[in-house]
Amino acid sequence: MSIRDVALRAGVSVGTVSNVLNRPGEVSAESALKVQQAIDALGYVRNEAARKLRAGVSTTVGFVVLDGQNPFFYDVMRGAEDEATRNGIAILYGNTDENPVRERMYLDLFEEHQVRGLLIAPHGDVQSRLERLRARGIPAVLIDRHSGSGRFSSVSSDNIEGGRLAVEHLIATGRTRIAFVGGSFEIRQVTDRLAGARVAAENAAGVTLEVIATSAMSVAEGVAAGERLLQRPLRERPDALFAANDLLALGLLQSLVGDGTLRVPREIAIIGFDDIAFAGAAAVPLSSMRQPSTIIGKTGLRLLLEEASDPELIARQTVFHPELVVRRSTEPAD
Template sequence: MPISIRDVAVRAGVSVGTVSNVLNRPDEVSSESVERVTQAIEELGYVRNDAARKLRAGVSTTVGFVVLDGQNPFYNDVVRGAEDEASSHGIAILYGNTDEDPSREKVYLDLFREQQVRGLLIAPYGDVMTQLRRFRSSGIATVLVDRFSADSGFSSVSVDSVAGGRLAVEHLIEGGRRRIAFVGGPFDIRQVTDRLAGARAAAENAAVHIELEVVPTSAMTVEEGVAAGARLLTRPRREWPDALFAANDLLALGLLQSLVSGGRVLVPDEIALIGFDDNPFAAAAAVPLSSIRQPSRMIGRTALRIVLEEAADPESIPRQTVFPPELIVRRSTSG
């Protein structure tokens, strides 16, 4: 059983009230009592439960953060940005990875609502708006992360994924590519559909004819990228696309592994490749990977700042913060 303040009082031979005063108002307690209580705390290994104390006072010191893919370095950086901002406010981040599983997403949301966190940050996978409205009705500020909010009742912090998809394919077209494959999925992830929409817009608005095909994946992982690359290479060489746009860098790294394994494909001479996120591994790949950069840590810091502002002022007007994407060109598209 955890050591309680009552256990400390018994060991020190003082009242519970005296222990409380030592912890909260030591200047009102005799030096002898402070010494006895401090010694008892050290002997018992008592750890003060500040979270419970703040909850009793009606102010939680925690913010919940739910992400859809904890294996993606992009989300790790977003969470790190939120943690950096939180530390300056004396706030702790409670982190949950749903792994693109709606049932796990519900479990974390239920848990954080029961814990009465000060605020919730969420990069959602499924349709969670009904649950998020329950947070709002419970007085818990909620901010969508990496997802533009179509519901005016919620703030959001995101990157313009449509513009990012357009940037990627325009770059490939400018490099002389005409047969482009978009590799990504599942398509119930909003970011995937937005990036595909941008890719299609670039292809349709090009001054030359562009063939844009879609190669679906069941997840946004390196393994799925490897599998997608293997499927593409079973085609006759004349039917290969001359460029690939992966919906994120993990897929792109898997595709690159398939393409260059055994020297089967020259990247970018035969097939150019671009990803999305510009995660830390992109520049260090066997062929440095071109990518669409998102300001991941700034997204996390901004989201944390907004959720604390809204927790302090429930009447504040929700706002949508959208960062522009940035094209990062490396050898995988520009040999």
């Protein structure tokens, strides 16, 4: 159904229908009534998205998510969606699943759709690609990643601080043989959390820190890492694990507790990162570094809309401090 059909039904011009929809003050009461009766009779609904696109203002933004299965990113998306709804904006989501090929595909797709702006939790270095989008009038805000260059606005937590606090907590409970579990190391959050962990270990006498690499930040990879640990002789096992996110930590907990040969936290402590909802409900409640996930999403969407309205705004970096949440998985060693 188009406005031509409405105009034919009402016996007026297409221009009159357009004025009733967009500039009703310029139309006589009689013409406006005819048009409204025709709209009601035909069930016409105007294509608001097309109208905004013709006017150069899209009603959608894109959100490229690093891992849509991670509850942390789900909460970030909910925060962004709440802010978008408040502003009459719809969000199109694309989950890259930590895959750079899928990431490029979604960036191309959102560029083709001429979204109003883009939120992105990137896998690797996407600055040149985001520069291209900005040249086409599509601003971008980094989510869960600090903009090292300062060229783009970003909303993140201080991952280096979070890594340091996590390992300092493990050391304070009496642990000295600590392992960092995480990957891939193309993800900036992983390298930053590891950097913070190294600072804490280097500042403590007698503490060692090894790295157990994983190919992804998933429960399955955590389980696999735990199984590899169980194959080691007892004297070669760490007495504490710092997982790069809660999904890895829950996988580690699942494999170690399920096997029964290592007791958590008596023989090995585990701490994660993000403090997702499942952390406190684990078989052994999981200590974690909490991020303000929904606030990160809301803040990112707010910055994006401001930049879409004023391209001359200077890029802003919003950094939140993670909070240590202590539960039973890191109770002091005997």
